[in-house]
Amino acid sequence: KEKIICHISNFRPLKRVADVVQIFGMIVKERDCRLYLVGEGPTKHPAQKLVEKLGLEEKVCFRGNVGEVSRILGKSNLFLLPSQQESFGLAALEAMSSEVPVVATRVGGLPEVIRHGKNGYLAKVGDLDTMAEYCLKILTNEGLAKKMGREARMRVLEKYYGQLCLFDFPQQCFVFSDS
Template sequence: MNIGIVCYPTFGGSGVVATELAKVLAAKGHKIHVLSYAKPARLETLDSNIFYHEVAINAYPLFEYPPYALALATQMVNLIEYEQLDLLHVHYALPHATSAYLAKQIMADKGINVPVVTTLHGTDITLVGSDPSYKHVVEFSINKSDGVTAVSEYLKQETFDRFDISSDIKVIPNFIDLDRFQKSNKSHFKKAICPEDEKVIVHVSNFRKVKRVPEVVSIFNRVLKQGIKAKLLLVGDGPDRQKAEQQCRDLGICEHVRFLGKLEQVEEVLSIADLFLIPSGSETFGLAALEAMSCSVPVISSDIGGLPEVNIQGETGFLCALDDIDCMAKHAVEILSNEKLHATMSKNARAQAERFNQDVVVNEYEQYYKEVSEQLQEKTAVSKA
């Protein structure tokens, strides 16, 4: 198939999933056209079947805020017409699904009807989409999509609860490259960071308030107070980094904490991790947790959103109530001080990650593309009859 994939270029989950999906589909022989306002963070490899198209936004004195949604719709029209797309797959509802609807209407006047699949990822429903300024547009755009997917059962239900949705929503979870994300021998790396054979606790995020990075530091401080020799590695960057750094100074634990910034090869850090912390206030899936689990790392997380669908209580790690740092610290100490428990949870974590094998999940997308395309063809035939 000739497929257009629209996403944000940032390190967030929706951009990562869209880019990884593009790469796997291209490897399977599909021609993929990636649209975004900048090159996606994980689109780092060259592939003869992947074509990147940057959405140019011209600035005019008339516009205080350049109309990205219109520029995107125009680029979609160009690709549908000149690259002869078979399907357009947009990740994140706003404004991608809205722009896709506009492009679809423009092409309909030319006798071309390309199916549009919209994948919902999280804050496009729970935060941005629920804003009264955008709610009706998001609702309309979802209902006008030819196919809709959500990355978790939780997100599917949230969408139905928050919007008047007339179409079905298919759950296709996020996925993992099991070959890339697997525990590898990085003993030299661990020795450099942990000269006294300390345990390694890792957190990966964009350091936004919802990720609760200061709570990660508080949990780690409690672990240290229980006599566990450990290091905390914080991967990522964002608004709460300075707050977390100051917290480390106030607690006097800076020598045990390292801020690594944004890293492309996060699996190298996960390979030396003994425990992964994700106390988020909102996670519709928990891709960072899945990546850790694929590297055989037990996870301690909050019990909100889609996290219970990924991190299985008592098997791959532990779930605690939101903001219950005492619970998280207690279980962290339990895992790090019990070698047998740690070994069992590490094995279970990898086994759970294998359920989200990218080959299996991408096959689901391919089958869904086929179903949506056939359904649209049938509708078109009926309307012409």
């Protein structure tokens, strides 16, 4: 069955969307999957060009800004966040609240949220090979993926429950609850 990898961001250079595409290019050689890129911003057009250059048009879907990211996350098997810099890591938290394991970089607040090897994996910025390897671990091991997804949701509920609204995208409020 085809797996879904998701990346949600504001498509700024610090989000390293080209890294997302390159990592996906490595993964798709090993595992049948699709990439959803959600958001808008200045690096979207270069990312589209890279997708074409790598011949991935059939496997990569640019979704633009969507109101209900939870619907996309509900279909996702993995959240990929290779950022050069993150403050709080809200997009990762949203993915984790939907029981989606995260593969991200060890920057900003992400190491506080993601417990390496428990609810996701962390790698150095720019280490695309390691990130692809971590993604494949999750995508090829259903038991590991489910366990990490449950651990991810529990982490959000334990550490962030009660913080009702956290803002990331303009006019969008994410609510974390136990429902």
